[in-house]
Amino acid sequence: xxxxxxxxxxxxxxxxxxxxxxxxxxxxxxxxxxxxxxxxxxxxxxxxxxxxxxxxxxxxxxxxxxxxxxxxxxxxxxxxxxxxxxxxxxxxxxxxxxxxxxxxxxxxxxxxxxxxxxxxxxxxxxxxxxxxxxxxxxxxxxxxxxxxxxxxxxxxxxxx
Ligand SMILES: [Zn+2]
Ligand SMILES: [Zn+2]
Numbered sequence: 001x002x003x004x005x006x007x008x009x010x011x012x013x014x015x016x017x018x019x020x021x022x023x024x025x026x027x028x029x030x031x032x033x034x035x036x037x038x039x040x041x042x043x044x045x046x047x048x049x050x051x052x053x054x055x056x057x058x059x060x061x062x063x064x065x066x067x068x069x070x071x072x073x074x075x076x077x078x079x080x081x082x083x084x085x086x087x088x089x090x091x092x093x094x095x096x097x098x099x100x101x102x103x104x105x106x107x108x109x110x111x112x113x114x115x116x117x118x119x120x121x122x123x124x125x126x127x128x129x130x131x132x133x134x135x136x137x138x139x140x141x142x143x144x145x146x147x148x149x150x151x152x153x154x155x156x157x158x159x160x
């Protein structure tokens with residue numbers, strides 16, 4: 001993904017109640033909308049919008065999100081006190097941590113560059129932008145895992 005940040009180096013954010021706070025030392029490595037059903041359920045809305053940061057540049061500065069394992073390859077982090085959706089972490093993209101753009105202190109710092117999960121995009125929502133649109137299976141790293149899950153095959157053990 002291309003650099004989505006507008007030149008600012010320090011990025012911070014947190015949940016609605018302030019119990020969980022985070023910081024990144026670099027601008028987002030990328031940002032995207034995701035319309036997949038798991039993102040829809042997880043954020044309780046018709047799409048998720050996430051900014052990605054290299055894990056080495058990212059840290060929690062107050063509290064920690066509670067994590068829910070939403071699939072064999074992903075965890076969703078949220079504030080256990082106020083419920084704000086905060087993170088999505090995937091074994092297939094382990095170099096980045098995704099944070100909800102709405103949890104950034106300045107959500108304008110991360111402009112989505114693509115729509116993912118369009119197989120589940122709600123039919124009454126038609127974004128007018130010209131951003132590229134992808135189905136979840138177009139993610140080359142997720143596709144083999146999704147095929148295994150569909151076939152009921154066990155996934156390699158991972159210890160996160
Ligand atoms: Zn909170
Ligand atoms: Zn999604």
